[in-house]
Structure formats: C-alpha cells, structure tokens
Amino acid sequence: MxxxxxxxxxxxxxxxxxxxxxxxxxxxxxxxxxxxxxxxxxxxxxxxxxxxxxxxxxxxxxxxxxxxxxxxxxxxxxxxxxxxxxxxxxxxxxxxxxxxxxxxxxxxxxxxxxxxxxxxxxxxxxxxxxxxxxxxxxxxxxxxxxxxxxxxxxxxxxxxxxxxxxxxxxxxxxxxxxxxxxxxxxxxxxxxxxxxxxxxxxxxxxxxxxxxxxxxxxxxGLTTTTVMAARPAPRGTVLTGVLRDGSGEQVVRGTLVLERQVAGGWETVQVVPAEAVDATVTVAPEQTTTYRWRFADRPLAEGSVSEPTTVTVAPGQETSQEPTQQPTRQPAQR
CATH class of the missing domain: 2.60.120 (Jelly Rolls)
Known part of the structure; x- marks a missing residue:
C-alpha cells in the first residue's frame, strides 16, 4: 500500500x-x-x-x-x-x-x-x-x-x-x-x-x-486464479492446487476445496490450506473421475475455479475411493 x-x-x-x-x-x-x-x-x-x-x-x-x-x-x-x-x-x-x-x-x-x-x-x-x-x-x-x-x-x-x-x-x-x-x-x-x-x-x-x-x-477485493496440476504417484494421482492473487502472491488465509464431479454438479472431497504452500491431495478413485479446485469467494478476495482434470481408471484396476487424507470441513461461506 x-x-x-x-x-x-x-x-x-x-x-x-x-x-x-x-x-x-x-x-x-x-x-x-x-x-x-x-x-x-x-x-x-x-x-x-x-x-x-x-x-x-x-x-x-x-x-x-x-x-x-x-x-x-x-x-x-x-x-x-x-x-x-x-x-x-x-x-x-x-x-x-x-x-x-x-x-x-x-x-x-x-x-x-x-x-x-x-x-x-x-x-x-x-x-x-x-x-x-x-x-x-x-x-x-x-x-x-x-x-x-x-x-x-x-x-x-x-x-x-x-x-x-x-x-x-x-x-x-x-x-x-x-x-x-x-x-x-x-x-x-x-x-x-x-x-x-x-x-x-x-x-x-x-x-x-x-x-x-x-x-x-x-x-x-483481490482477484484470484486457481490452477490444478496432476501427476501420477505410486498409490494414485497427486492433485496440486495453486492459488494466487492478481499480483502473483499467495492469498492470506487461503484455502482450496477439492471437488469431484457427480450427477447434477460438484461435491466436496477435501478442504486444504493453501496459504503457505500449495494444496496437495492424492486421490485413487474406483472409477474415472473429474476433479477441480475451487477457492470460495470471501470478503478479501473474489473466488476462482481451476480447469477440471480427469483421473482415468483402467478397467479392472483396484483402487480406493478416498483420498490419502480424510476430508476436514466444509468451505467457509463468508
């Protein structure tokens, strides 16, 4: 300022x-x-x-x-x-x-x-x-x-x-x-x-x-951008969420919501802090699933959503449906 x-x-x-x-x-x-x-x-x-x-x-x-x-x-x-x-x-x-x-x-x-x-x-x-x-x-x-x-x-x-x-x-x-x-x-x-x-x-x-x-x-408020990156891991796929404001800085008290696409819309998988380090979750769905990261609109900054990423599961592949960390809480609506 x-x-x-x-x-x-x-x-x-x-x-x-x-x-x-x-x-x-x-x-x-x-x-x-x-x-x-x-x-x-x-x-x-x-x-x-x-x-x-x-x-x-x-x-x-x-x-x-x-x-x-x-x-x-x-x-x-x-x-x-x-x-x-x-x-x-x-x-x-x-x-x-x-x-x-x-x-x-x-x-x-x-x-x-x-x-x-x-x-x-x-x-x-x-x-x-x-x-x-x-x-x-x-x-x-x-x-x-x-x-x-x-x-x-x-x-x-x-x-x-x-x-x-x-x-x-x-x-x-x-x-x-x-x-x-x-x-x-x-x-x-x-x-x-x-x-x-x-x-x-x-x-x-x-x-x-x-x-x-x-x-x-x-x-x-600040503008924000949310970007998703995906990479394979030994026990699933690592989804990383990158949250930045309009000047390229991390958002104070920023949290990202990992969502998966379901019939009729999107549901919350996990809420992850994204202030000090980028948000990271490893997923291993039982079937091909599309994910996205979402930053909820709040007083300080405007919300943003990443482009969706689809994790493909080959027929017969045995995986667990849950991410490596359990969901913590619903996103704050402020």
Whole structure:
C-alpha cells in the first residue's frame, strides 16, 4: 500500500483530475490504486498536516457494509486517532476541479479532516503554498458522500520545503473558490480522510473530476486464479492446487476445496490450506473421475475455479475411493 505523504510538490508532475473525457469507473483491487493516476490514498495529521502518529495503517477489504456505493466491497480501517486516512488528488489548476471526495461509513460515526494546498500565482517558482483545513464528519451507520470542493477552510501559509507555517501569514476562512477569485488560480492538492476520533470506518467510491468528466474508484477485493496440476504417484494421482492473487502472491488465509464431479454438479472431497504452500491431495478413485479446485469467494478476495482434470481408471484396476487424507470441513461461506 502506498500512502501519499504530501512531500515537496513538484508542479510539473501534478496530474490532471481526469484522464479522459466522460465519466468513468475504475475498479481498484485492495489498495492498488493506479500508479501515476490522479488519486491515491493519503495519511495525514488531523490537527497539523504533517504531524501523524507512528502507527502503520492496516487495511481490510470487506463486503459492504450494507450496499457499498460502488461495487460490492469497501476498504476499512481502525486507526488509533489523531490521523486521517482517505483520498489525495493533485491538479495543475485547482479551479478546474469540479468534484473531489469519497463515501464513508462508520458504525459509531466518524470525525475526519479535509486539507487543501494551493499555490497562488504570486508564489510561482517558490515552495510557498496556502494550506486550508476543514473538519468533516459522518453520521453513524449510513454511507455518506463527502464532497470537498464547497468546504470553508481556515487558511495559513506553509513552506513545503521546511514543512512549517510561515509565521503570521493567514487568510480569512473561505472556500477555495473564493481564494482563487481573490488571488488567482494555481496548482495544488486536496485530501479528505477519517480516523481522527479513533472510530473504525469504511471507504469507497473515491472520486475526482473536472468539466470533462468524473472518475470514480471502486474499491474491491483481490482477484484470484486457481490452477490444478496432476501427476501420477505410486498409490494414485497427486492433485496440486495453486492459488494466487492478481499480483502473483499467495492469498492470506487461503484455502482450496477439492471437488469431484457427480450427477447434477460438484461435491466436496477435501478442504486444504493453501496459504503457505500449495494444496496437495492424492486421490485413487474406483472409477474415472473429474476433479477441480475451487477457492470460495470471501470478503478479501473474489473466488476462482481451476480447469477440471480427469483421473482415468483402467478397467479392472483396484483402487480406493478416498483420498490419502480424510476430508476436514466444509468451505467457509463468508
């Protein structure tokens, strides 16, 4: 997971709010937001932008809660308090951004913060920016859409090189649009997040857009692939199940279900852990039987099924119907 830390902003590298004309939805697997895209995850201080706690945020992908705003899943956090995690977007022209925000759900409600950084034309070529801060909140229990473009911010001037406020330099509370109307347009960033009060929360439907369209980021679970390999053994056939996520890594707490084909569908033969090592079962059916490995859909990752493999038994061959290990339990339906 990459978290934006709002270091020294290099104006030429700032992204445009939208990559193409028209509205679009981008499916994000876990926390893997597109590298170099207009939006990323942020982790910032609630009272002061750069004053964050030392904890390492641990993301959890889960179904819902309730009906997620985009897709089926959301990204959840339970922070210690004092810091906020959410979305961060950059723009060459802050005036061009028409929408920037996200959706949040918190069982007990949640307090968060929005920050905006903006460089007026008089400061071009320097590391001085205006920073604006605004409190945000979400009520208990329901998904809430939080929009940052219309917020009223409290303003101070910061030196991005030293990450310190420029002494005594403030502006009256106002929206970013009012600041731009008074001082001129320029580049900058917006970030909004939750966790300031330590209440757990879920995020989904991160969005950023301009006049050409809005891009919404649907936070979903990992994709998976399941592959079966078969090889002969002295007392049967060894069936190996290989479970990987979309990046080629093993799935945390992954288990595979070995199934055999029967009239009307498939039945469970055995459930085998597949987290540390690949799942392996030796089978010796009495008659020709078709098998497959299945990874059951769960909150963290989407399910997948291997291509079937048929173990052929020659006429008159004496074998045992059961695998070398007895079935353990039915697959968890989560």
């Amino acid at each position: 990459v978290l934006g830390v709002l270091g020294a902003l290099l104006v030429p590298s700032l992204s445009s709010p939208a990559s193409a004309a028209g509205d679009a939805t981008v499916v994000v697997r876990g926390t893997d937001l597109p590298v170099g895209g207009p939006i990323e995850l942020s982790y910032v201080g609630c009272a002061r932008l750069y004053e964050r706690t030392a904890e390492v945020p641990q993301p959890f992908v889960g179904l819902g809660p309730d009906q997620a705003p985009a897709g089926e899943r959301s990204l959840r956090y339970d922070l210690a308090g004092g810091t906020a995690l959410g979305s961060l977007s950059y723009a060459r022209s802050m005036a061009s951004t028409t929408t920037s925000g996200l959706s949040v759900q918190a069982p007990r409600g949640a307090a968060g913060v929005a920050w905006v950084g903006y460089q007026e034309p008089a400061d071009f070529g320097t590391t001085t920016y205006w920073f604006g801060r605004a409190d945000v909140s979400a009520p208990a229990g329901a998904w809430t859409s939080v929009e940052t473009t219309g917020l009223t911010y409290t303003w101070s001037r910061y030196d991005m090189a030293t990450r310190r406020a420029v002494g005594g330099a403030t502006a009256a509370p106002s929206t970013l649009a009012a600041m731009i109307a008074e001082r001129g347009d320029g580049p900058g960033f917006r970030t909004v997040g939750f966790g300031c009060d330590g209440n757990r929360f879920a995020l989904d439907a991160l969005r950023v857009g301009d006049a050409t369209g809005t891009t919404t980021y649907d936070l979903e």
